[in-house]
Amino acid sequence: MATYEYNGLMTVKDAAGNKYLLYPITKAECVDGLEEALAAKAAATHHHAAGDVNSGIFDSARIPNLDASKIASGTMAAARLPTMAVNKGGTGKTSWSANRLIYPSASTTLAQLAFPSVAGSVLRQGASGAPYWTSLQDLVAALGDAGGVRIATGSYTGTGTYGANNPCSLTFPFSPALVVVSRGREASNTKSVIGIFVRDGHGVKITQSTNYAATFLYATWADISLSWYAVDSGDNQLNYDGTTYHYIALG
DSSP states (O other): OOOEEEEEEEEEEOTTSOEEEEEEEEEEOOOTTHHHHHHHHHHSOOOOOGGGOOSSOOOGGGOOOOOGGGOOSOOOOGGGOOOOOGGGTSOSOSOOOTTOOEEEEETTEEEEOOOOSSTTOEEEOOSSSOOEEEOHHHHHHHHHHTTOOOEEEEEEEOOSOOSTTSOEEEEOSSOOSEEEEEEOOOTTOOOEEEEEEETTSOEEEEEESSSEEEEEEEEEEOSSEEEEEOSSOTTTTTOOTTOEEEEEEEO
16 A cells, blocks of 8 residues: 655544644555545535535536425526426517517417507407407498498588589498488578488478478489489579588488
């Protein structure tokens, strides 16, 4: 067995902690390579009771996989959290586009809805497929197709003409069932004038001044338009020259 030189003092300590000098030593019987063996031993894997580990930082590679029930407290750094798949209760995403709606585009995939092309649009969805945006104008049309009531309003200025060769005509964004035309209010005029047209029938102009008077209006209906005329005057045809008329159509 090999030996090596070692100069020093040999001491011993009793139970009370007192040190006693035994003798000076100049050589000790030592196993060759003992220091190297001890150094390697310190770096090798060995076990400690959990109560003995109360400080320091573990190399993450030495931390074993733990059952979730074993992690009862503490805060995990966000950088160590994985991206959780949708089928595990996560989103499958690391970031999102701001202010865009999220919806499931597949059973295990989340996607974002693009911004609408028209401001003020509303969200709709069919019996299947992804949700989509609809402008208010298209929504009104859809409500009408579904049996909802549609309304159109407007005005025109009379030209003074009348008769079968000079009818008045209005066009609407839908097929109207009822059209009402009213003469604009004038400060110097005390009479009230209104024209009423019901789908597929002729119309009537009603005038109220000192008494009531009615005038027959010959009406022609098309899908989204209405034309009419009176046989005696522009006033009775709801077309008095320079006068503003307002209308409302329901469909």
